[in-house]
Amino acid sequence: MRADISRRQFLGSAGIGVAALGYGSGFPALAADDEASAPKRGGVLTIGQDENPIGLDPHKTAAFSTDNIVEHIYTCLLRWDATASQVEPDLAVAWESPDPQTFVFHLREGVKFHNGDALASEDVKFTFQRLVDPATRSPWVSIFSVISAIETPDPRTVVFRLAKPFAPFLNYLATLKYAAIVSREDVKRRGDLIKGGVGTGPFMLEDFQPDSLVRLKRNPDYYELGLPYLDGLDFRIIPDEGSRMAALRAGSVQMTWLSSPDSAAQMRSVSNIVAPEPEAFSKLLLLEFDQRGPPFNDVRVRRAFSLALNRELIIKVVWRGRAGLAAALPPVQSPFAVPSGDVLGLPYTKEDVAAAKALMAEAGYAAGFDTTFAVSPSNYGDVQIAQIVQQLVGRIGIRIKILQKEWGNLVTDFQSTESPISMAGLVWGPDPDTNISIRLDSHSTVNPGKTADPVLDDMLAKARQSYDAAERVKLYRAVQQRVADMAYVITPCASALRWEMWSNKLQGYRTLPSTQRVYLRQAWFQ
Amino acid sequence: MLRYAAGRIVLTAPVLIGVSLMSFAIIHMIPGDIVSVLAGPAVALDSEAAQNIRHALHLDQSLPVQYGIWLVSALHGDFGNSLVMGLPVGPQIASHLPVTLVLTAFSLAFTILIGLPAGVVAATTRGRWPDFVIRGAALIGLSTPAFLVGVAAVLLVSIYMPSFKTLGIVDLRNDPLGGTQMLLLPAFLLSLPSATTVMRYTRAAMLEVLAEPYMATARAKGAGRIRVLIRHGLRNALLPVVTALGVTAAQLVAGAVVIEQVFGLPGVGQLMLNAIYHRDYTQVQATVLVVTTLVVLINIVVDLSYYLLDPRIQHHG
Numbered sequence: 001m002r003a004d005i006s007r008r009q010f011l012g013s014a015g016i017g018v019a020a021l022g023y024g025s026g027f028p029a030l031a032a033d034d035e036a037s038a039p040k041r042g043g044v045l046t047i048g049q050d051e052n053p054i055g056l057d058p059h060k061t062a063a064f065s066t067d068n069i070v071e072h073i074y075t076c077l078l079r080w081d082a083t084a085s086q087v088e089p090d091l092a093v094a095w096e097s098p099d100p101q102t103f104v105f106h107l108r109e110g111v112k113f114h115n116g117d118a119l120a121s122e123d124v125k126f127t128f129q130r131l132v133d134p135a136t137r138s139p140w141v142s143i144f145s146v147i148s149a150i151e152t153p154d155p156r157t158v159v160f161r162l163a164k165p166f167a168p169f170l171n172y173l174a175t176l177k178y179a180a181i182v183s184r185e186d187v188k189r190r191g192d193l194i195k196g197g198v199g200t201g202p203f204m205l206e207d208f209q210p211d212s213l214v215r216l217k218r219n220p221d222y223y224e225l226g227l228p229y230l231d232g233l234d235f236r237i238i239p240d241e242g243s244r245m246a247a248l249r250a251g252s253v254q255m256t257w258l259s260s261p262d263s264a265a266q267m268r269s270v271s272n273i274v275a276p277e278p279e280a281f282s283k284l285l286l287l288e289f290d291q292r293g294p295p296f297n298d299v300r301v302r303r304a305f306s307l308a309l310n311r312e313l314i315i316k317v318v319w320r321g322r323a324g325l326a327a328a329l330p331p332v333q334s335p336f337a338v339p340s341g342d343v344l345g346l347p348y349t350k351e352d353v354a355a356a357k358a359l360m361a362e363a364g365y366a367a368g369f370d371t372t373f374a375v376s377p378s379n380y381g382d383v384q385i386a387q388i389v390q391q392l393v394g395r396i397g398i399r400i401k402i403l404q405k406e407w408g409n410l411v412t413d414f415q416s417t418e419s420p421i422s423m424a425g426l427v428w429g430p431d432p433d434t435n436i437s438i439r440l441d442s443h444s445t446v447n448p449g450k451t452a453d454p455v456l457d458d459m460l461a462k463a464r465q466s467y468d469a470a471e472r473v474k475l476y477r478a479v480q481q482r483v484a485d486m487a488y489v490i491t492p493c494a495s496a497l498r499w500e501m502w503s504n505k506l507q508g509y510r511t512l513p514s515t516q517r518v519y520l521r522q523a524w525f526q
Numbered sequence: 527m528l529r530y531a532a533g534r535i536v537l538t539a540p541v542l543i544g545v546s547l548m549s550f551a552i553i554h555m556i557p558g559d560i561v562s563v564l565a566g567p568a569v570a571l572d573s574e575a576a577q578n579i580r581h582a583l584h585l586d587q588s589l590p591v592q593y594g595i596w597l598v599s600a601l602h603g604d605f606g607n608s609l610v611m612g613l614p615v616g617p618q619i620a621s622h623l624p625v626t627l628v629l630t631a632f633s634l635a636f637t638i639l640i641g642l643p644a645g646v647v648a649a650t651t652r653g654r655w656p657d658f659v660i661r662g663a664a665l666i667g668l669s670t671p672a673f674l675v676g677v678a679a680v681l682l683v684s685i686y687m688p689s690f691k692t693l694g695i696v697d698l699r700n701d702p703l704g705g706t707q708m709l710l711l712p713a714f715l716l717s718l719p720s721a722t723t724v725m726r727y728t729r730a731a732m733l734e735v736l737a738e739p740y741m742a743t744a745r746a747k748g749a750g751r752i753r754v755l756i757r758h759g760l761r762n763a764l765l766p767v768v769t770a771l772g773v774t775a776a777q778l779v780a781g782a783v784v785i786e787q788v789f790g791l792p793g794v795g796q797l798m799l800n801a802i803y804h805r806d807y808t809q810v811q812a813t814v815l816v817v818t819t820l821v822v823l824i825n826i827v828v829d830l831s832y833y834l835l836d837p838r839i840q841h842h843g
Binding site: 052054055060061062063134135136137138139140141142192194195209210211212213236237238239240242243245246247249250251252406408409411412415445446 | 559787
C-alpha cells in the first residue's frame, strides 16, 4: 500500500501538466449529464487523500503529494484550457512574443493574494528568481535557467528574456507543478512555504495536521466571478487503498482515487459512486537497456528483443485490455505521440520471433545470453509484465533473471543504469520535450539507457527550439520513429495513472489525464 | 527496589545510544536517495539541483561526521529538522505521540479485559464447550491479519452502525472526546492478537494453579468459589501472564504501525513509515529513539511489577 505512494511521487516527479496537448479521442464526457441542475454554492468536499504532503511549498519538490494540495492554493500566469489542448490566460490576461527570445505578459487587474496583498509584476519576477536560487533547491533549476533576464517595466507587465528559443516555455508557465506564482512579501516573512503560504488560487489553507488533515477554505476574493462553489476542501489522509474504498462507500469521504484497476472495477458497481474509466493513457512504461556495453550496445540485440515481444498480449493479460499500445511518448500526448493504433506499424514493434532469432544469430548470440531485469513490485502490473517479457524473450535465447527492488531502490537503479535492463513508469509532462529529452538526449544527466545518438540529439534540439506547432509534431513523430528503429527503449504499454471516483452528489467536476483536480473550482454539491 | 528501578533507568542510556547507532546504520544502508523523493527521477542524482539539495541537508558529509553531528545535538536535546519537511522533528513526534499512546493504552486495556477473563473461564471449563468456543475464537483472532479485519470492520460498521464514526479526523488536542471515540475500534482490533496470547497464558497458568493443593484447602476452609479463583488462583497465575503482557505491549506498539495505516490515524507509526519511505534520516532516528524508549519503559514496569505480585522475588540491583 505504501508502495503506491512512492510510485505516485515518481510518476508525479516526471512532470505532470494540466493537459496533454489535445488528445484526439476527445474529453471523457464526465460533466455532460449534470447540465440539468444549476450550480449552487456551499458544502465542504471531503477527499480521501492517499498520501501526506511532504510540505506545502510548491517550489521545493516534485512530489505528487504536495502538488495535490497546492494546485488549489496557487495559480500560474497561464493555465490549460478545458479541452486540455492549449494554454489560456490565467494570472496573465494577454501575452505577446516580439521575438523568439522575448515574452511579454500583461497581468490581470485586481488579483489579490489570500492575505489581501495585490499581485504585482515584482511577485512574478520573484517567483522565477526563487525557482533558480540554489537555496530553494527546486527540481526545475535547469528548466528555468533558460531565463536570462526578467524585467518589470510597470506593476502589470512582466518581460521574460530567454537565452535561446525555448518552445516548451509557455507550457511550463501554465503548469502548477513547475511555475506556481508566490507572493514576494509572504515568502520574505515566512522564509519558506513548507507549512503553507498565500496564493491566488480558488482555495486557501486553513489547517494542516500532518498525517491527518489538510483543510482548505473558499477564497472569497478569487478572480473568477462566483467561483469556487464549494465552501472548502478537506483532504483526509488515508494511506490504505482498502480503507479509502470503504470510506467512499460509507460516505465519510466523497472523493478519492485508487491505483489498481481491479479495485476501481469493484467500485464501479456501487450505485451512488461515479467511477469513470479513464480514457486517456498518461502513464508510459519504459523498459531501458544499459547501452554502454555488450550485449545491449548492439542494435541487433535490442531490435531482436523488441521483435520478440507481443505487446498486445501484455495489455490483454496484465491490464485486461485497460491499457494501450504506445511509442516513446504516451498516447495522451497527442498530436505529438504516435496514436496507439499506429504503434505496431513502427519498425521492429510487431512480434516476429523468426526475425528476432535471425538478428540474434547475426549479432553472434545464437546461443543466447543471461541478463538481469530490475523491476519494482510497488507498481501495479510491473512484475507481471517483467515475467511475461521474460517468457517472450526466452524464446530467442535471452535468459532473464528478474530482480525485484523496493521503489526508492529501483529509481536509483533506473537512473544510474545499474542493471542491464530496468523498467519504470513515467507520466507525460507539460511538453513533449519534458520526458523524452531527459531520457534520450545524450546531454541529459538522467539518461537511463545512456543513449548517445547525435542524430536524435539534433532532432530533439530542433523540436525544442521550434515555435511552429506543425513542425514540432512532425519532428516528434520522427523522433519516435527513430527510437523504435534503433530500439533505444521499449515501451510495453501505456495505462491510466489512477482511477478517480466520487459521490454522485458532486456535480460539475471533470477529470484530467494528469489527475490534477483543478476542476474542483467549478464543482458543486447537488 | 527504588535503587533497582534507578539502576534500570540509567542502564537505558547505553541501550538508546546503541539503538540510535543501529538505526542510523540501517537507514543509511538502504539504497535509494532522498533526492529522488524530493526532486523525482526526472532530476539526475548528480545534477545541480540534486547537489543543492544534498548540500542544504548536510548529506555531502561523511557518515561518521553526520552521526557525530546528530549525536552531539541530540545530547543537547535538539533532534534536528526533518529532511523532507524541513520542520523540527520534536514537535512532529509530540503531535503524533498522543494518538499512539492512547491507541496502545486502550489496546492494552482491551487485551486485559478480554484475555484474562477468557483465560480463567477456559481453564475452569477445561474440555467443555466454553473452553472450545474460547480457544476457537482465539485461533481466529490470532490468525486474521489486522489490515484485513480493519478494512472489513470499517466497512461493516459504517454500513450497519452509521452513527459510530470511523475514519474520521482524530484531533486529540481540540476534540479529545471525539478523537478517543475514533480510536476505540482500531484499539479493539489491535488488541485481538494480544488478547489471544494473554488468554492462552492465563489458561495454562490457571490450569497449573487449579491443580495445586492450596486451592482445595481454600475451598475446604469454606471460601467461595469465585473468591478462591480470583484471590488464590488468578493472583498466583498472574506472574507468567504479566511477562506475556510485557511482550505483547511491545508488540502493540509495533502493531500500531499497521492499524494506523488502515485507519489513517496520525500516530507515530505513520510518521516512522513515511520517514523510512522518504529516507528522512533525522525523522527516522528520532522516532525510533522515542519508540525504543517506550518499549524499554514498558519492560521496566513489567520487571517491577513482578516484585509487587510476588514479594518473595527480590531484586538486587
